[in-house]
Amino acid sequence: MKINGNDVTLDAEPRTLLVNFIRENAGLTGTHWGCDTSNCGTCVVLIDGKPVKSCTQLAAMAGGHEVTTVEGLATADGLDSVQEGFIQCHGLQCGFCTPGMMLTARALLNKNPDPTEEVIREAISGQICRCTGYATIVRSIQWAASKDRETAVSLEGANA
Amino acid sequence: MQVPAPLEYERATSVDHAIALMERLGDEARIVAGGHSLIPMMKLRLANPEYIIDINDLREELGHITITDSEVRIGALATHQELLESKELAAVLPIFADAEKVIADPVVRNRGTLGGSLCQADPSEDLSAVCDALGAQCVIRNSSGERVIEMHDFHQGPYETAVADGEMLTEVRIPRRPNSSSAYHKVERRAGDWAVASAGAAIQLADDGTILDGRVGLCAVGPNLTNVQPISDALRGQVPSEELYARVGEIAAANANPATDTRGTAAYKTHLAKELTIRSLRKAVARAQGQNV
Numbered sequence: 089m090k091i092n093g094n095d096v097t098l099d100a101e102p103r104t105l106l107v108n109f110i111r112e113n114a115g116l117t118g119t120h121w122g123c124d125t126s127n128c129g130t131c132v133v134l135i136d137g138k139p140v141k142s143c144t145q146l147a148a149m150a151g152g153h154e155v156t157t158v159e160g161l162a163t164a165d166g167l168d169s170v171q172e173g174f175i176q177c178h179g180l181q182c183g184f185c186t187p188g189m190m191l192t193a194r195a196l197l198n199k200n201p202d203p204t205e206e207v208i209r210e211a212i213s214g215q216i217c218r219c220t221g222y223a224t225i226v227r228s229i230q231w232a233a234s235k236d237r238e239t240a241v242s243l244e245g246a247n248a
Numbered sequence: 249m250q251v252p253a254p255l256e257y258e259r260a261t262s263v264d265h266a267i268a269l270m271e272r273l274g275d276e277a278r279i280v281a282g283g284h285s286l287i288p289m290m291k292l293r294l295a296n297p298e299y300i301i302d303i304n305d306l307r308e309e310l311g312h313i314t315i316t317d318s319e320v321r322i323g324a325l326a327t328h329q330e331l332l333e334s335k336e337l338a339a340v341l342p343i344f345a346d347a348e349k350v351i352a353d354p355v356v357r358n359r360g361t362l363g364g365s366l367c368q369a370d371p372s373e374d375l376s377a378v379c380d381a382l383g384a385q386c387v388i389r390n391s392s393g394e395r396v397i398e399m400h401d402f403h404q405g406p407y408e409t410a411v412a413d414g415e416m417l418t419e420v421r422i423p424r425r426p427n428s429s430s431a432y433h434k435v436e437r438r439a440g441d442w443a444v445a446s447a448g449a450a451i452q453l454a455d456d457g458t459i460l461d462g463r464v465g466l467c468a469v470g471p472n473l474t475n476v477q478p479i480s481d482a483l484r485g486q487v488p489s490e491e492l493y494a495r496v497g498e499i500a501a502a503n504a505n506p507a508t509d510t511r512g513t514a515a516y517k518t519h520l521a522k523e524l525t526i527r528s529l530r531k532a533v534a535r536a537q538g539q540n541v
Contacts, residue, residue, distance in 0.1 A: 102257035102300070105287075108249070124250045126288060127440065129355060138358045144287045145359070148257045149280070149302055192355065213439035214353025 092160030109147035129215030132188030158187035179228030181219035324363025343430035377465030380474035429535035470505035
């Protein structure tokens with residue numbers, strides 16, 4: 089599979105769950121392992137751009153697909169706008185749910201650059217945060233959305 | 249850490265290949281699609297298949313949502329998210345969007361499939377009631393061909409379906425009927441939870457506005473309620489009215505046989521069976537009359 093753009097070919101038992109493959113075989117511990125029952129959503133990664141709970145997939149099922157983890161959000165140009173938003177708006181306290189929250193936020197904004205608060209809350213409704221009460225997470229995602237829109241406008245201006 | 253028991257993994261390259269694998273590997277083989285029912289059971293060792301046959305590469309054969317003038321055909325691999333987002337499907341069978349909005353959570357909906365939900369046959373699973381209310385048919389393939397059975401005969405009890413070893417569900421076919429519509433209502437405690445109770449209704453009106461055919465399916469309030477026949481008998485030929493809905497709601501309550509558990513008392517769930525039946529019928533009839541609700 090590809091993880092964050094890099095080809096990763098490693099032997100693993102067929103029963104290996106994707107979350108464990110990412111953390112233990114590939115050594116990327118940014119993806120957190122939480123409830124182990126597909127409820128909490130801290131293990132969310134993107135598979136071919138869509139958020140998926142990686143504790144409920146076999147690693148083998150992701151073979152040949154593109155997996156994005158939290159380590160893949162930032163680029164050489166700097167942090168992803170979602171990461172900046174979480175910093176600016178205090179979108180985390182303990183940080184345990186944050187990787188999954190940010191990946192779901194990234195997938196949402198790729199699909200819908202101007203989501204309402206209701207749409208944001210629905211998008212993250214499969215993920216649990218016990219610190220923030222969600223308000224600052226929603227604000228962080230809104231911050232990232234407006235940053236993305238500003239960037240898009242200035243890029244258009246530059247091209248004109 | 250929960251990890252499934254040791255297994256062998258095979259990836260099917262076609263439906264025929266998947267069926268051939270199942271025939272060869274016997275009852276120790278299980279198909280995985282979204283994996284969101286099977287893998288949690290494997291982690292808890294409630295399911296211990298020796299072979300897992302991954303059918304996710306079969307999107308071309310099994311991922312379709314095809315709408316013709318006479319019917320809707322949905323492939324077993326269509327995901328909850330695709331069923332929720334299809335505007336074409338919502339226009340002809342709005343019950344799907346109603347139900348999918350409240351099935352699991354958005355992340356799970358990206359992977360979970362129609363076929364997986366129906367084959368899991370969990371008594372609290374929503375789509376069996378949806379498909380039975382719609383009078384759907386299930387297409388089951390094996391090595392000698394296809395058989396088509398009524399949804400009502402597909403679901404044989406909790407976690408039991410008509411799919412035998414060496415067979416797989418490939419498609420659900422739903423007849424399109426004139427002057428008809430449908431609706432679904434569910435009560436859940438929080439996003440992503442199973443239903444406390446839910447009800448789906450499908451209604452076809454006659455030209456004079458009376459009910460030609462009506463079906464109600466209940467979920468999470470007892471076995472074998474995906475189509476409550478006494479409700480259909482009570483609706484046939486009647487003029488839609490609040491009095492009729494109330495009467496039918498009482499029939500739903502009388503047929504419900506829920507258990508008291510952490511999601512609520514039997515009395516509360518029985519009340520919900522009644523109230524959600526009334527709301528689903530009211531909305532399905534309004535939609536069949538052309539109202540945008």
